[in-house]
Amino acid sequence: MIRRMMGSLVAVVAILSVSAPAAQAQVKQSVSLNVGYFFSPPEDVRQTNDVLVQNLNFLLFDLDNFSGASIGGDYLVDLGQFLQAGVGVGYHKRTVPSVYAGFVDSDGTEIYQEMKLRITPVALTMRFLPLGNRRAFQPYVGAGVGFFSWRYAETGEFVDFTDDTIFRASYVDTGMEVGAVVLGGLRVPAGDAFAAGLEFVYHNAKGDLDPKVGFLGDTLDLGGWTTQFTFQVKF
Numbered sequence: 001m002i003r004r005m006m007g008s009l010v011a012v013v014a015i016l017s018v019s020a021p022a023a024q025a026q027v028k029q030s031v032s033l034n035v036g037y038f039f040s041p042p043e044d045v046r047q048t049n050d051v052l053v054q055n056l057n058f059l060l061f062d063l064d065n066f067s068g069a070s071i072g073g074d075y076l077v078d079l080g081q082f083l084q085a086g087v088g089v090g091y092h093k094r095t096v097p098s099v100y101a102g103f104v105d106s107d108g109t110e111i112y113q114e115m116k117l118r119i120t121p122v123a124l125t126m127r128f129l130p131l132g133n134r135r136a137f138q139p140y141v142g143a144g145v146g147f148f149s150w151r152y153a154e155t156g157e158f159v160d161f162t163d164d165t166i167f168r169a170s171y172v173d174t175g176m177e178v179g180a181v182v183l184g185g186l187r188v189p190a191g192d193a194f195a196a197g198l199e200f201v202y203h204n205a206k207g208d209l210d211p212k213v214g215f216l217g218d219t220l221d222l223g224g225w226t227t228q229f230t231f232q233v234k235f
Contacts, residue, residue: 028234032074034199036228038092038119040066041221051152051209051217055115061098066117068094070226076127081134084127084142090226093118103159111166113156119222120149121203123181138187138195146181148205148222150174154215173213177222179205187232195232200225 043063046053052063072090079085094117099110125144131137155170185199207220 028078030076030195030232030234032076032088032230032232034070034072034074034088034090034228034230036070036199036226038067038070039225039227040064040094041224046221047206047219049217050219050221051215052115052220054215054217055098057216058101059098059113060101061096061115065096066094067224068092070228072228074125074230076232078133081132082129084129084133084140086123086125086127086142086144088121088123088125090119090121090123092120100159105157105166111157111159113154113158116151116153116155117220118151121181122147122149123203125181125183127183136189138189138197139185140187141184143183144181146179146203146205148177148179148203148207150177150207150220150222152207152209152220171213171215173207173209173215175207177205177207179203179223185230187230193234195230195234197230197232199228199230201228202226 043053043056056063070090070092072088074086074088076084076086096115097112098115099112103111105111123144123146125142127140127142129138129140131139151174153170153172156168157166158169159166181201181203183199183201185197187195187197189195202225203223205222207222209215209218209220211218
């Protein structure tokens with residue numbers, strides 16, 4: 001998987017390096033900074049063996065709390081008037097508190113733990129601008145492949161139901177997964193050097209959890225929607 005990722009990155013860099021100088025007289029390269037909100041998948045679209053779905057059977061927490069702010073950026077190169085290639089990176093991290101449902105400590109206090117999720121996607125994309133890149137309004141759609149670096153952890157107090165003892169522990173797993181990326185948006189130029197816009201990004205990927213770690217589920221849904229504002233600087 002890492003070899004495929006590096007091979008794809010090298011290919012895109014090569015394309016951008018060759019294409020950019022040839023088209024520099026007509027178009028510009030650009031960097032886009034993105035700030036938005038990531039919407040984590042709800043329970044009804046997750047697999048039954050998803051670790052968060054399994055945790056809902058005995059823990060009290062709000063699955064919506066895995067949604068939250070995201071940041072990122074893209075390096076973009078125009079390939080003619082209607083196409084644009086890009087390499088982007090994003091970052092999303094959430095910590096969600098939970099307690100056992102129906103179980104408390106001997107002193108009546110809740111048995112507390114935290115679930116922590118971090119997703120860092122790297123996306124290789126191609127955008128199509130049906131009206132071209134010289135209009136006052138520039139809608140676009142695109143697609144590509146994403147490489148999703150992730151880390152998931154459960155830390156805190158847990159119950160051993162064989163003897164009802166309470167113990168502290170930390171369970172952690174990490175990985176890299178490949179998935180699809182689909183996007184669309186609208187940019188509005190402000191002069192020759194800047195542009196602002198709104199973008200919607202959907203990605204679909206699932207992480208395979210190591211059964212040796214001890215999680216109740218064996219998959220982790222890494223997909224979701226991101227709605228983000230973009231600020232583009234051309235050079």
